[in-house]
Amino acid sequence: MTRRKVEVVLDTNMLIAGFFPGASRRIIRAWKRGDVRAVVSAAVLKEYEHIIAPLPFRKRERDEILALVRNRMLTRTVRPSRRLRVVKEDPADDKFLECALAGKVKYLISSDMHLKRVGRFESVEIMTPGQFVKRHLGESKTRREGNQYQREEP
Numbered sequence: 001m002t003r004r005k006v007e008v009v010l011d012t013n014m015l016i017a018g019f020f021p022g023a024s025r026r027i028i029r030a031w032k033r034g035d036v037r038a039v040v041s042a043a044v045l046k047e048y049e050h051i052i053a054p055l056p057f058r059k060r061e062r063d064e065i066l067a068l069v070r071n072r073m074l075t076r077t078v079r080p081s082r083r084l085r086v087v088k089e090d091p092a093d094d095k096f097l098e099c100a101l102a103g104k105v106k107y108l109i110s111s112d113m114h115l116k117r118v119g120r121f122e123s124v125e126i127m128t129p130g131q132f133v134k135r136h137l138g139e140s141k142t143r144r145e146g147n148q149y150q151r152e153e154p
Helices: 012-017 023-035 042-052 058-072 091-101 113-116 129-137
Strands: 008-010 036-040 076-079 108-109 124-127 142-145 148-151
Touching: 008 012, 008 091, 012 042, 023 036, 023 058, 023 129, 036 042, 036 058, 036 091, 036 113, 042 058, 042 076, 042 091, 058 076, 058 091, 091 108, 108 129, 113 124, 124 129
Parallel strands: 008 036, 008 108, 036 076, 108 124
Antiparallel strands: 142 148
16 A cells, blocks of 8 residues: 555556566556556657557557556656756666656656666656565565565565
8 A cells, every 4th residue: 555646757667567476567556546646758658659569468458558658647748848868878768767857756667777777866766666666555575586575466
């Protein structure tokens, strides 16, 4: 259960990981309940659609995620006014920071190593799905996956 509703920017890899059990799926479920609100820009939305649509998952699952990112009740769209050059190893990731800053969002959730290396940029903290779940969605039973503790699905 969430302590408070929080707005976040979700990196595309987090959305893809949401198809599998673990912290990313917990975040997606919190988003569907309205406990978390995603903030997107046109560039972020375009990447979501480009990457998720052809994935080899059930069409219903893909459509559900894409409908979620387009749902104006659960997702807020912003127009970044700044162009950044922060993620030198992968400049395409800058769009997520631009979106977070434009939306005055505190958290960018990502497992991307280039973004994780940045750690924090101005007011935006970059955290893994496991870190976000632990801090904002509570933690009961945990299991170790990779280097992150992730809450088990009920």
